[in-house]
Amino acid sequence: MTSRTLAGRIAAIQAVVTLLTLAAAVAATMVTVTALLDRRADRGLRDIAARVARLIDGQDAESIGSHWVEREIDEIRPLAMSVEIRDRTGRALAVVGTTVELGEIDRVEPGCRSHDTTRRCALAAGAHVIVTATSEAEDLATRDSFLAAMLIVTALAAALVTFSSRAVAHRALAPLSRLTSRIAAIDPGSGERVAMRNGIAELDTFAARFDDLLARFDDALARERRLTAQASHELRTPLTLARVEIDALASAADAVAARGRALAALDRLSELVEVLLWFARVEVRLDDAAMDVVNLADLVRAEVAQRTRVQPGFSARCDLPDEALVGGDERLLCRLTANLVDNAVKHGDGGDIELRAQRDDGMVRLSVINRGQLADAVADRVFEPFFRGPCAASLPGFGLGLPFARAIARAHGGDLVLGAGGHDHSAFVLCLPVVAWSDTAEGP
Numbered sequence: 471m472t473s474r475t476l477a478g479r480i481a482a483i484q485a486v487v488t489l490l491t492l493a494a495a496v497a498a499t500m501v502t503v504t505a506l507l508d509r510r511a512d513r514g515l516r517d518i519a520a521r522v523a524r525l526i527d528g529q530d531a532e533s534i535g536s537h538w539v540e541r542e543i544d545e546i547r548p549l550a551m552s553v554e555i556r557d558r559t560g561r562a563l564a565v566v567g568t569t570v571e572l573g574e575i576d577r578v579e580p581g582c583r584s585h586d587t588t589r590r591c592a593l594a595a596g597a598h599v600i601v602t603a604t605s606e607a608e609d610l611a612t613r614d615s616f617l618a619a620m621l622i623v624t625a626l627a628a629a630l631v632t633f634s635s636r637a638v639a640h641r642a643l644a645p646l647s648r649l650t651s652r653i654a655a656i657d658p659g660s661g662e663r664v665a666m667r668n669g670i671a672e673l674d675t676f677a678a679r680f681d682d683l684l685a686r687f688d689d690a691l692a693r694e695r696r697l698t699a700q701a702s703h704e705l706r707t708p709l710t711l712a713r714v715e716i717d718a719l720a721s722a723a724d725a726v727a728a729r730g731r732a733l734a735a736l737d738r739l740s741e742l743v744e745v746l747l748w749f750a751r752v753e754v755r756l757d758d759a760a761m762d763v764v765n766l767a768d769l770v771r772a773e774v775a776q777r778t779r780v781q782p783g784f785s786a787r788c789d790l791p792d793e794a795l796v797g798g799d800e801r802l803l804c805r806l807t808a809n810l811v812d813n814a815v816k817h818g819d820g821g822d823i824e825l826r827a828q829r830d831d832g833m834v835r836l837s838v839i840n841r842g843q844l845a846d847a848v849a850d851r852v853f854e855p856f857f858r859g860p861c862a863a864s865l866p867g868f869g870l871g872l873p874f875a876r877a878i879a880r881a882h883g884g885d886l887v888l889g890a891g892g893h894d895h896s897a898f899v900l901c902l903p904v905v906a907w908s909d910t911a912e913g914p
Contacts, residue, residue: 477643481635488631492624500617507609508589512582514548515591515602521546522553522602523595534563534598547602554601563598645673653680659691761797761882763905766834769800769807770825777811784815789826793908794834798882806878809871810886810898814840817896829907836900837889844896849888872898 525542526534533539534555543553543566552567580599582591587610590603645668656662663684664677767790774786796803814823818840826837844852851857853876858869876886882902889897 476646477636477639480639480643484635484639485628485632488635489628492627496617496620496624499620500613503613503616507606507613508582508584511589511604511606511609512591515551515582515589515604516593518547518551518553519591519593519595519600519602522555522600523593526555526595526598526600540564540566548604551602551604554603556599556601558597558599645670649673649677656684658684659688661688762800763795764798764800764803765793766796766803766807766836766902767791767794767827769803770811770827770836773804773807773811774825777815781815785822786811787822787824789824791827791829791908793906794827794829794836794904795906796834796882796902797905798902802878802881806875806886806900809875810836810838810900813871813875813898814838817844818842829904830901832904833884833901834904834907836902837897838900839889839895839897841895843894844888852888853886875900 522543525546526539529539539555543564547553547567549567552565554562554566555564556562580592580594582589584590584606587605587607588603589606590601593600593602648668649664649666652664652666656664663681665681666677667674770790771788774788777784778786811823811825819842821841823841824837824839826839828835853873854869855873856869872886879886879900879902884900884902886898886900889899
């Protein structure tokens with residue numbers, strides 16, 4: 471199928487609309503002209519009929535049939551008009567004028583109507599009916615000539631529109647063509663922008679939105695490049711250590727220790743690969759149809775209970791509803807809550823962590839608060855993959871916990887943001903769409 475250009479489509483639509491408009495204008499004009507001609511004829515016919523009615527007022531049938539009535543009527547009527555006086559049965563009592571053939575009238579009804587090229591008006595005058603008639607042939611000929619002239623003008627206008635509409639459409643779409651050429655010339659990731667403003671609101675808005683899209687694409691591409699570089703660096707370190715230790719096994723004095731160090735390096739490598747695989751899985755928004763209904767409050771309580779059992783000195787204060795149902799992948803949401811609690815424990819200054827959940831405009835907002843304030847330099851990069859602050863260098867991990875948690879939240883239609891902290895604490899706020907909610911609160 472041959473594709474049509476936008477200019478051709480606009481030109482075709484313009485031509486069709488113009489033709490229909492011209493046809494409607496011609497039809498409306500002809501109806502109006504015909505009505506005006508009939509109104510003018512009716513005005514003259516009714517005027518003569520009224521004058522004849524006054525003339526025969528009070529006269530009987532014998533008087534009306536006399537020659538003096540016909541002479542009087544002949545003096546007041548136009549030459550092209552015929553006048554008849556009939557009784558209620560339709561019998562002609564007087565007929566003046568032979569220019570127009572009235573024909574036989576079996577039943578005379580008041581009002582004006584046309585018959586062929588004759589316009590007739592009937593006026594009741596007591597026991598009589600006065601019928602006036604005139605030929606419309608001249609008016610109809612004038613109307614037809616006017617119609618022919620209009621059709622010729624319409625045809626010329628239609629031809630002009632048809633041949634000029636494509637040029638007009640091309641000219642009107644020229645800004646769009648220039649914008650398309652500019653977009654085609656942009657190399658993704660180069661940092662270039664459309665930066666074109668031509669004064670057309672729709673195209674200026676489109677260019678601005680496309681520039682925003684390019685900025686987001688460049689940011690995403692930069693993040694992917696940083697992630698690739700950082701992941702390559704993180705993978706190279708345990709691989710290098712494992713190779714060195716394995717090479718040293720043959721000559722090492724303590725082969726058992728060397729083997730342990732090699733296995734530890736491989737374990738770290740395996741852990742990093744697994745984290746990267748999970749990270750890649752949540753880069754795309756999850757299908758809503760594949761989501762289960764999960765009680766987020768239960769996941770948080772289960773994580774707190776698990777850490778309380780295995781981690782001495784851990785304690786948390788929970789202000790959670792009995793039920794906070796969200797749609798999602800339970801395994802991913804378990805990792806998300808575990809990462810948030812783990813981050814609060816690792817980077818806090820000790821003391822209890824606080825977990826609060828509340829409903830806000832169709833979303834559940836889970837706040838995880840720990841002691842210790844984030845430095846501004848750290849807060850700006852806290853969601854950057856593989857970023858680790860100065861105080862986290864000695865702690866286990868890869869710097870993927872919070873970025874991974876945010877990716878999970880966004881894959882579920884929510885988000886993870888740095889909340890408003892204070893001078894002595896930090897807060898992370900998880901937002902997820904809520905399915906059901908129970909306001910019954912549970913304590914620690």
